[in-house]
Amino acid sequence: ARLDSIIKESPDRIEAKCSVARSCGGCTLQSLDYSAELKLKQNKVENHLKRIGGFDLSNVEIEDIIGMEDPIRYRNKSQFPFGRKNGKNITGYFAGRTHSIVEFDDCIIGIEENKNVLKAVLDFMEKYDIPAYDEESGKGVVRHVLIRKGFATGELMVCIVINANSLPHSDKLVESLCSALGSDLKSVSININKKNTNVILGEKTVTLYGNGYIEDYIGDVKFRISPQSFYQVNPVQTKKLYSKALEYAALTGEETVWDMYCGIGTISLFLAKSAKFVYGVEIVDAAIQNARENAKLNNIENVKFFVGKAEEVITGEYENGNIRDIDVIVVDPPRKGLDKLAIDTMLKLLPKRIVYVSCDSSTLARDLKMLCEKEYELKKLTVVDQFSRSYHTESVCLLSRKDKAV
Numbered sequence: 001a002r003l004d005s006i007i008k009e010s011p012d013r014i015e016a017k018c019s020v021a022r023s024c025g026g027c028t029l030q031s032l033d034y035s036a037e038l039k040l041k042q043n044k045v046e047n048h049l050k051r052i053g054g055f056d057l058s059n060v061e062i063e064d065i066i067g068m069e070d071p072i073r074y075r076n077k078s079q080f081p082f083g084r085k086n087g088k089n090i091t092g093y094f095a096g097r098t099h100s101i102v103e104f105d106d107c108i109i110g111i112e113e114n115k116n117v118l119k120a121v122l123d124f125m126e127k128y129d130i131p132a133y134d135e136e137s138g139k140g141v142v143r144h145v146l147i148r149k150g151f152a153t154g155e156l157m158v159c160i161v162i163n164a165n166s167l168p169h170s171d172k173l174v175e176s177l178c179s180a181l182g183s184d185l186k187s188v189s190i191n192i193n194k195k196n197t198n199v200i201l202g203e204k205t206v207t208l209y210g211n212g213y214i215e216d217y218i219g220d221v222k223f224r225i226s227p228q229s230f231y232q233v234n235p236v237q238t239k240k241l242y243s244k245a246l247e248y249a250a251l252t253g254e255e256t257v258w259d260m261y262c263g264i265g266t267i268s269l270f271l272a273k274s275a276k277f278v279y280g281v282e283i284v285d286a287a288i289q290n291a292r293e294n295a296k297l298n299n300i301e302n303v304k305f306f307v308g309k310a311e312e313v314i315t316g317e318y319e320n321g322n323i324r325d326i327d328v329i330v331v332d333p334p335r336k337g338l339d340k341l342a343i344d345t346m347l348k349l350l351p352k353r354i355v356y357v358s359c360d361s362s363t364l365a366r367d368l369k370m371l372c373e374k375e376y377e378l379k380k381l382t383v384v385d386q387f388s389r390s391y392h393t394e395s396v397c398l399l400s401r402k403d404k405a406v
């Protein structure tokens, strides 16, 4: 629905902190008081579990939603689209459900440095006459700028996504980014994406400056992150989320754990210190390379990572007789949730506990319904507010075998 006019204001309505809150497709809840947002999110997840999953939640230990202290400037990553308007290069964010750019120079859930980076890139494009990409004609060069910061280290990465094989005068861009960001800037790269697609990043990334990665910590585990790798966007809340996942996994040091959809190994390494052995599986090759480096970086030896589709890798390993006694499976799939094959194999492997980390409560509810048909029981649920001011929710659930103690 679209807001047409306000007849009677809700007691929870507040003045949005951002001037483009209504037109921008990013934060949909800027006009809602934050404590009401947290209630809304808790209700959304519970309702999905009831209505889609068919769960009676009276026997489930539902913990209070974990919110932020101050839901502002929390995102460690932003991807700004570039386009053209009235013959000028512009940037901002896409308006809701469209690809027209709402122009702005600051986003209050993003880092303050974004503004300087965007200015440096726009000035560079102007000076060297480099046009932004135009989706309709497929012409033009600069498509997106990806900016990432390690909150614990202060390190910054800038990646320019281009519709070309190289960026003319890129040395000048590196110079001006270095002078705008100083020694915190650890990586500048270009990513080549010449396809007519909504997918932001192409396959090839070329480093122009630095090592091609930044480093960051979650808790005391250090991570190396490249432009392509998935890395949770809200580091403050991520630590709380992973701590909850660790608590639900109830590790004593004796367990064999599988971390499916492991990204750069964040959850795997977070759990490895408390487990006997952790296996991680992830589809993006570059992320697994990072995961292996991250294990080395932290001297963690009781982990092994696989590249591939999680559902195919665990099914293959199961059918080859390589895996039998798994104590805990952690899954953290993308929004579309678990593949049916993954669920079928999990139900053959029958780990004692399943910890399901989910960024979409409707697919979570659908998947839990299948897992809880016969073998598992939904024991605990915590919603963690990872995406403050947007309607997206993150939750973590504990499932345990029906005939076994937690």
Ligand code: SAH
Pocket: 230, 231, 232, 260, 261, 262, 263, 264, 265, 266, 267, 281, 282, 283, 284, 287, 308, 309, 310, 311, 332, 333, 334
């Ligand atoms: N657990 C990680 C990443 C979670 S995001 C973290 O917390 O950082 C989901 C991840 O699933 C992404 O890294 C994505 O690349 C990966 N992915 C998507 N489909 C997959 C599949 N079929 N098999 C394995 N990994 C997949």
